[in-house]
Amino acid sequence: MIKDFKILSVIISLTIFLFIVTFSFDEVPEILAQGMQPTMMPRLIFTLIILLSVFQIYKNKNLLDKKKEIIKKNAYVTFCFMAFIILIADKLGFVLTIFIFTFVTPFLWQRKDKLNVFLYSIGMTVFIFVLFTLILQLKFPQGIIEDFIVRNFY
Amino acid sequence: MEILSKITLILDLTTFSMIVGATIVGVLIGALPGLSSGMAIALLLPFTIYLEPSVAIASMAALYCGGTFGGSITAILINAPGAPPAAATAFDGFPLAQKGQAGKALGMAAVSSVVGGIISLIVLMIFAPTLARIAYKFGPPEYFALAIFGLSMLASISAKSPVKNLIGGLIGLFIATIGVHLTTGITRFTFNVGEIFNGISFIPVLIGLFAMSEIFVQASKSELLLERIKFSAVKLPTIAEFKGCIKTILRSSGIGTFIGILPAEGGTVSAMIGYNEARRWSKNKENFGKGELEGVAAPEAANNAATGGAMIPTLALGIPGSATTAVILGGFQIHGLRAGPYLFEQQPDLLYTIFYAMFLANFIFLIFGLLGAKIFSRISLIPRGFLWPSVFVFCLVGSYGLSQSMVDVYIMLIAGVAGFFLRRSGFSPAPIIMGIVLGGLVENSLAQSIIIFDQNLFMFFTRPIALTFFALTLLSLFYKPIKNLLTERKI
Numbered sequence: 001m002i003k004d005f006k007i008l009s010v011i012i013s014l015t016i017f018l019f020i021v022t023f024s025f026d027e028v029p030e031i032l033a034q035g036m037q038p039t040m041m042p043r044l045i046f047t048l049i050i051l052l053s054v055f056q057i058y059k060n061k062n063l064l065d066k067k068k069e070i071i072k073k074n075a076y077v078t079f080c081f082m083a084f085i086i087l088i089a090d091k092l093g094f095v096l097t098i099f100i101f102t103f104v105t106p107f108l109w110q111r112k113d114k115l116n117v118f119l120y121s122i123g124m125t126v127f128i129f130v131l132f133t134l135i136l137q138l139k140f141p142q143g144i145i146e147d148f149i150v151r152n153f154y
Numbered sequence: 155m156e157i158l159s160k161i162t163l164i165l166d167l168t169t170f171s172m173i174v175g176a177t178i179v180g181v182l183i184g185a186l187p188g189l190s191s192g193m194a195i196a197l198l199l200p201f202t203i204y205l206e207p208s209v210a211i212a213s214m215a216a217l218y219c220g221g222t223f224g225g226s227i228t229a230i231l232i233n234a235p236g237a238p239p240a241a242a243t244a245f246d247g248f249p250l251a252q253k254g255q256a257g258k259a260l261g262m263a264a265v266s267s268v269v270g271g272i273i274s275l276i277v278l279m280i281f282a283p284t285l286a287r288i289a290y291k292f293g294p295p296e297y298f299a300l301a302i303f304g305l306s307m308l309a310s311i312s313a314k315s316p317v318k319n320l321i322g323g324l325i326g327l328f329i330a331t332i333g334v335h336l337t338t339g340i341t342r343f344t345f346n347v348g349e350i351f352n353g354i355s356f357i358p359v360l361i362g363l364f365a366m367s368e369i370f371v372q373a374s375k376s377e378l379l380l381e382r383i384k385f386s387a388v389k390l391p392t393i394a395e396f397k398g399c400i401k402t403i404l405r406s407s408g409i410g411t412f413i414g415i416l417p418a419e420g421g422t423v424s425a426m427i428g429y430n431e432a433r434r435w436s437k438n439k440e441n442f443g444k445g446e447l448e449g450v451a452a453p454e455a456a457n458n459a460a461t462g463g464a465m466i467p468t469l470a471l472g473i474p475g476s477a478t479t480a481v482i483l484g485g486f487q488i489h490g491l492r493a494g495p496y497l498f499e500q501q502p503d504l505l506y507t508i509f510y511a512m513f514l515a516n517f518i519f520l521i522f523g524l525l526g527a528k529i530f531s532r533i534s535l536i537p538r539g540f541l542w543p544s545v546f547v548f549c550l551v552g553s554y555g556l557s558q559s560m561v562d563v564y565i566m567l568i569a570g571v572a573g574f575f576l577r578r579s580g581f582s583p584a585p586i587i588m589g590i591v592l593g594g595l596v597e598n599s600l601a602q603s604i605i606i607f608d609q610n611l612f613m614f615f616t617r618p619i620a621l622t623f624f625a626l627t628l629l630s631l632f633y634k635p636i637k638n639l640l641t642e643r644k645i
Contacts, residue, residue, distance in 0.1 A: 028338040038342055042342060049328075056317045075370050089563070094550070101547065105539070111539040124544060141560070
């Protein structure tokens with residue numbers, strides 16, 4: 001396959017999609033738009049992206065894609081776990097989320113020393129809680145633990 | 155002598171301790187392979203909201219200086235450059251360390267970094283106000299032309315694909331168009347997500363592109379086996395050895411400052427050019443790559459000089475001189491400040507604070523570089539299984555912290571995944587960031603120019619400064635292709 005063909009095709013496809021989206025924008029009366037409709041800039045940008053991407057594909061026409069380093073299973077697992085953790089973070093609450101993440105991920109990254117991992121995850125969670133919640137007064141999503149504490153002990 | 159009296163601005167306890175702390179954090183982070191000063195500033199940016207704007211910006215500038223130097227420590231000691239600008243330092247720094255002269259290499263790196271940094275700061279102090287005075291004459295057409303020139307520089311400076319850099323810059327410009335269009339009030343590309351009506355927040359995209367994408371890169375790597383160097387006795391270079399390198403240091407400082415001023419990835423390119431020039435002019439050419447002190451002095455002077463150079467267009471024009479200064483410009487936005495000529499008139503004290511913070515940072519990393527390099531180098535031995543989950547936690551908290559919205563966290567994740575795949579295909583995140591930073595300026599100044607010119611774009615030809623920037627834009631875009639074409643024909 002031509003070098004960078006895949007990524008440039010994805011970019012071109014997304015750009016065409018976004019270009020089509022610009023047709024759904026409302027037309028603004030000329031007196032308000034003052035020579036520059038809200039679609040003008042995005043369309044200009046998309047046209048340039050498409051032109052440059054096509055130019056790059058043309059430039060690479062005689063170059064074959066180098067075999068890229070295979071994305072290891074570890075990267076997919078890490079990504080899925082991160083996405084999962086982010087999606088449930090506001091349900092679990094940030095404190096529990098951080099603890100679970102910092103406890104599980106080192107094992108996904110081939111660490112085997114359970115006690116060190118446990119101490120690390122406890123330390124990291126406490127550090128984040130003390131620094132951001134207690135000192136900087138940042139309000140994180142509370143989640144099930146805080147809800148449980150509030151409901152039963154306050 | 156007004157400038158000397160302004161030193162008191164950084165002498166109050168909070169400012170001083172923040173600058174010292176930021177420099178040390180910068181050195182530590184710079185020493186970690188994969189973590190850059192840009193990423194560190196991106197991660198810490200949401201929390202600077204609790205600080206006075208001058209303290210926050212000064213800390214970022216100090217972290218930038220510390221981070222640039224920090225990369226050299228691990229480059230010399232374990233052949234793992236902490237940041238791309240230090241890659242050239244490893245060419246001769248590591249062989250020196252293998253010969254048992256790690257102290258000499260570290261000492262030379264620290265001193266040449268300071269000389270480079272100080273020279274570029276002097277240039278910054280002289281040149282930035284002059285540039286700002288010129289920029290007073292700029293109207294929207296000139297700013298539009300300048301922003302376009304800034305973006306076009308992405309094509310000519312970076313060592314990677316110029317076309318890919320331009321595409322990256324345009325992607326950044328597109329991201330900047332998301333949200334309500336200021337002139338007409340029409341929402342664009344929000345897909346009914348209320349949280350992005352005011353535009354996509356800069357911070358989550360920044361954290362995603364710099365930090366999250368790096369986590370995915372690291373997750374795909376095997377455990378790095380680092381060759382550790384023993385250096386029980388730290389012997390610093392002699393005065394004679396410094397004197398032998400002084401020409402190289404001065405030349406590289408000039409190269410670094412000049413390249414830093416040009417908008418793009420200054421540090422890495424400066425270091426490479428500084429190194430190549432040092433080899434070209436050296437009497438000991440054949441020793442380069444085998445452990446030549448000049449080979450350490452040149453890239454270090456150049457990459458640190460690029461920090462001061464990059465701050466010149468950043469402060470005077472609001473056009474970032476490097477990826478990290480683009481992040482610092484984001485810091486200006488968060489604190490309700492706008493970099494550019496009016497900053498010199500309205501906030502002179504802020505500028506003095508930044509100048510002195512960078513001066514102070516240079517002396518702090520000189521001390522820590524000479525005394526604590528061995529300790530700093532140990533940070534690179536933190537297991538990846540602990541380091542990168544911690545970075546993720548900061549990504550999570552950092553992207554959530556500013557607006558306290560989960561949508562920002564989702565944006566950070568999307569930016570991280572996109573950044574990972576773009577990086578795999580040779581795209582750099584820096585042009586995207588520059589596009590986002592310049593996006594507002596490009597669109598607004600074009601809209602204002604259209605009004606000023608009564609919709610006649612040919613009126614740009616009546617503005618000599620704008621015309622000069624357009625000419626420079628064409629030069630930066632087409633100089634290399636035309637030169638290559640002419641070379642091919644000669645062959």
